[in-house]
Amino acid sequence: xxxEEFRASLTIAEPPPELGLALQALWWDAQGNWExxxxxxxxxxxxxxxxxxxxxxxRKEGDLANAGY
Numbered sequence: 001x002x003x004e005e006f007r008a009s010l011t012i013a014e015p016p017p018e019l020g021l022a023l024q025a026l027w028w029d030a031q032g033n034w035e036x037x038x039x040x041x042x043x044x045x046x047x048x049x050x051x052x053x054x055x056x057x058x059r060k061e062g063d064l065a066n067a068g069y
Contacts, residue, residue, distance in 0.1 A: 022049035029057060 001009075001016070006023065009016050015027040021040050028037035034057065041054035 020049070021047065022053045025050070025053045025057065029060070034061065 001018065001023070006027070009027065010030055015024045019027060021043050025037045025040035028034075028040060038054070038057050041050055041057055044050050045054060
């Protein structure tokens with residue numbers, strides 16, 4: 001999926017099924033739904049991409065201590 005396709009997907013009600021967890025989390029975050037984004041980011045923290053998104057969400061939240069681990 002290209003960046004343009006990702007941006008276009010933000011007009012639909014649910015993230016496209018082919019998105020991995022990291023992109024699903026970013027999709028929900030772009031929708032303004034931090035809780036759903038965070039839930040996606042917690043599913044597989046062993047995946048480096050998911051871990052980075054999880055840290056981003058905590059930085060955005062202002063929880064720098066949680067973002068650091």
